[in-house]
Amino acid sequence: MVRRIDVSGETVGYWAAMDELMAKQMYDGTFEPTVVVMHWDEETPCLDLGTYEDAARLDVDLVREEGFAVGRRYAFAGGTAVHTPDFPNYMLYYRAEDTDIVTEADRSGYANVAALETFGLEAEYDSIGDVEIVKDDLTVKVMAGAAATYHHSDLWVSTDSVIWDFPPEGRILDDAVSVPPEKFEDKDTDTLTGRMQPLSEVLEELGVETTREAIIDELVAQNVAATIGEDAEITQEEWSTEEETFIETLAPYFESDTWINRVSSTRMCHNVDPEFGFGEAAYKARKLINISLVRDDDGLIHDITISGDMYVRPQPTATGSGILSTLEYELTGLDPTDEDALVTTIADVFDRPNHEAPGIDPEHVADPIVRAAENTVPVREHLAGR
Incomplete structure (x- = not known):
């Protein structure tokens, strides 16, 4: 049994508060598989880091x-995203034991391909990446998705966002977000929105008649079948009064400057000697890695x-740090030009139990x-200069 809850008119902090609620219920022993479909507010578009x-x-x-409304995502990696009614998305919370990021991300990604294929579309999934539609000799991004675990190692959540239409609000990604050029090394564009094309x-173009709601319903059904079981029944429900109160109480925190700035190179710089040296560089591996560091008087x-x-995992929580914070702590005090020592330290963190960086x-x-x-x-x- 999987309960489906549709939420309308809420902003991005509400999503993060739901993540915290699911984690609490996992520890309390009251958790049940839940899929939440977000119908975003047209009057208040959202942007989340x-x-x-x-x-x-x-x-x-x-x-x-x-x-x-601005906030920071609780779980998942991925870049900055916009949420409007034309960018609907859902979160599927479920239990999975002895698994990993790639397995769960792929499970969801291929389920999304299967869902789009039921509408006659030729879709492709790029492992721990996006779902694209194949058109002649090119592909266009029509969905973004991810899978993550946090708090409890058996609590997983997959999310998918559909680029149904592309309203003017979507351009805020290009206007307000500064992205290193390395981000686009393997892309045919140099903007965050360049590869996107509305699914509608x-x-x-292909002469397929359907609705946004039908697409969402099929995506939900295919993901539930892939993660929980083909025989799992989806029932339409609502939050209990206690759940709703928990979410609404916590949601504003995830839109606060305190939460937004939990990862901030500017905040880091405000806490050090202004005469120390600041440097930054980026590297495009499977995903983009940004480094901002401060060197002391000894280099x-x-x-x-x-x-x-x-x-990566473990993910940070509202009260605890994740793998990258651990890595930052271990690197502090090292010579940033000694690449061998850096690699040894990083490998030690990556090799710890339940740590992943696919x-x-x-x-x-x-x-x-080093750069x-x-x-x-x-x-x-x-x-x-800021």
Whole structure:
């Protein structure tokens, strides 16, 4: 049995609060598989930072001035995303034991392909990546998805966002988000929205008549079958009063500056000697890795921020740090130009039980650390330019 709950008119903090609720119920022993379909508010579009994105790369003031509610995602990696009624998405919370990120992401990704194929579309899934529609000799991105676990190692959640239409609000991604050029090394575009094409347009081009709601229903059905079982029954329900109260009480925190800035190279710089050296660099592995670091007077790493859209675990929680915070702690005090020592330290963290970084080798993290350390400016100079 899987309960389906449809939510309308809420903003991005509500999503993160639901994640916390599911984790609480897992520990309390009251958890039940749940799929939540978000019908976003047309009057209040939302923008959320990925779990590990650097808040310094987002012009939060501009986004808010444009009428967006801003928050940071609780789980999942991935980059910054926009949520409007034309970008509907859902979250499927379920229990899975002795598994990993790639297995669960692929389970959802191939379920999405199967769902789109029921409408006569030729779809492809790029492992721990996006779902694309094949059109002649090119592909276009029509969905974004991910899978993650947090808090409890057996609690998993997959999410998928459908690019149903592309309203003007979607352009905020290009206007307000600063992305290193390495992000697009393997792409035919140099913007976040360049590869996107609304699914509604693709369907119209192919002469397929269906609705956004029918697409969502089929995606939900295929994902439930793939993760929980083909015989799992989906029942339409609502939050209990206790659940609703929990979510609404916690939601504002996930839209606060405190939560948004939990990963911020600017905040890091405000806490160090302004004469120390600041450097940054990026590396494109399976996903983008951003490094921002501060070198002290001895040339050692005084502080470091590792950010990007990579998939890793354990994820951070509302009260605890994740794998990247552990990595940052272990790298502090090292010589950032000693690549061998960096690789050894990074590998040690990656090799710990229940730690994962699919598609990322220790060398992929060490490389931008070395390059960032070789091109530094005084912290005060860096902050003056912001």
